[in-house]
Amino acid sequence: MKKLLVGIFLFHSLFSYAQKGDMTTVLSDITEKVKSYYIDPTTYKKVDSLFQSELKKGTFNNLNKKDFAALLTQKLRKDIKDGHFFVKYLENYSPEKLVDEKEKVKLNNFHNSLENFGFESVRRLEGNIGYINFKGFASPEASAATLAAAMNFVANTNSLIIDLRENGGGENDMLLLFCSYFFDKKTDLYTTYLRHANKTVMNSTQSNVSGTKYLHKKVYILTSEISFSAAEALAYFLQQHKLAEVIGEKTEGTANPVDHFIIQNEYLLLVPAGKITSLSSHTNWEHIGVMPDQEVKAEYALKTAHIKALKNILKTEKDTKTELSIPEIKNLINKLEQ
Template identity: 55%
Template sequence: MKKTLVLISLLYSLAFCCQKTNNPVVKDILEKVKDHYTDKDLYKKLETEFQPEDWDTLTGKELAQKLTEKLRTVSGDQHFFIKYKDGLTSENKKNAKETAAENNFLNSLENFGFENVKRLEGNIGYINFKGFAESHSSAKTLASVMDFVANTNSLIIDLRENRGGDNGMLILFCSYFFKEKTNLYSTYFRDKEKTVQNTTRTKVLGKKYLDKNVYILTSRSTFSAAEGLAYFLKNYKLAKIIGENTGGAANPVDEFIIADQYLTVIPVGKISATITHGNWEHTGISPDIKATSENALKTAYILALKEIMNSKIQTELNRDELENLIEKLENEKSKMAVF
């Protein structure tokens, strides 16, 4: 409640400032926040005073940065983002189809977020995943990744550098770990006054990864849709989270162009998980096993090997070799902790 009141104060401040300086950019951004931000009662609770500042003295980039910092800091909502894009005029804007094609091409240059996929000793799968690109363009790559790790005994998904992305890709990735169709969460879009259900898919292009141990690595930089993957697999007891508490950004966003130069990202909806009736906004995901970002992979790897050994699951390594590998990893982890 305190954060909401402070954010309300900020928006009132912006409005007052706009009247004083008549800054059209700030006024338009304020109107977009008023019309689209997820809290529909924002303007009903204005209470505190505001010290005006002169927005007109700031350059385009400075203005965008300052507005972003204020909205994020005061609201605690890290999805707010304003970027100054010089030369973005109505004449050179691309239509939705052209933009999607360009984004898909750019995402393909980064392999749709899949940085590294491999099999670790002891038959442990490892996926280093850095971003959720659009699901239709990512589906075949995801299927190839999941087919590659299908025969491993357990799986580590590395989300330490993942800043999130496409909601459809979140649903698709989650679908690989659920046997049955599952309604994961609803999203209420207050600007459209509608609620959308988000449900896993029964069929996927690749092989599902079921009834095996899954470990998800997180850091303070893990954000948005990446947090969603950790949140749902954790709460359905399909994965253990190892690492650091995540950023805490759950609500979906929409983009707006202000004055042909300011890309403005505003949270426009609210997620409600079916299993918890809540989400990870502001709080982030708490790990099951705390570890520094640097030690998270070794921590998960050691745990995976121990659980395989205790369950007497056959791997390419015999018991002595597994014990030696665990000892080696623990020694390396200890040395990292010292430094």
């Protein structure tokens, strides 16, 4: 019995030692990626100090790989103060399966199609007001037709509400395509500096889109404190160019783009590797968030925007026609305000 207990103890000791060694290697690799790619070249020192401190405290001991990755994400975001850091354990990951880039893109587009490329719903509200509930930016190649269909659907409305309260961001090129629907001509919006490549890229809207552009009409963008990354960018740039009013809560404050890395064939790592600079404001929303033009709790943002759009109809009643009479619009406003 005594020999059995000693054997079990040795097994657990060796397992813990091996586990700690694996984690140390992962932490070391993450630190190296931050050192080479993160937008601030000195931040890796903070990351290394954080990891060494947590190792000494035994913070990662006895964690499974999924929980280890989740805790790393939490620690990096909190201590480095960058919400774009992300670590995920890739169960059953096989690099051989991802050799064919075309198959990888095809599979990714298929998964995005199951969520309609982020377009949760598109409808017409009373008063002939368009509404798009948009939850994520997939690749423009895959989702351009869905975006065009959404914009064609709202083309005849008097004003438009874009709901980004649950939008978690996504593809930069899809952001630019969506922005293009609100600019009458090609417009340079921002530059992206990529530290590892040491180059700056211009980001511009397209002059032509496959759907109907939404020009010279009121646009309201709904935000929440969890509106993230590309969702913040859409609100920020349309607000900066006075093409939309933002209604809701101050957003997360994550502007910088990321690079993706596979660590030890087991973990996905996202590292903020560039810096966006708006050509109109000469800054961005990193750590600040997008400030609403009208700040209300996220749960009241849609009602607030609807009321605002209806009141604008009353101001411009000579030029704006809807299916509702003026008394009906006033009654609807009173109903929404209750």
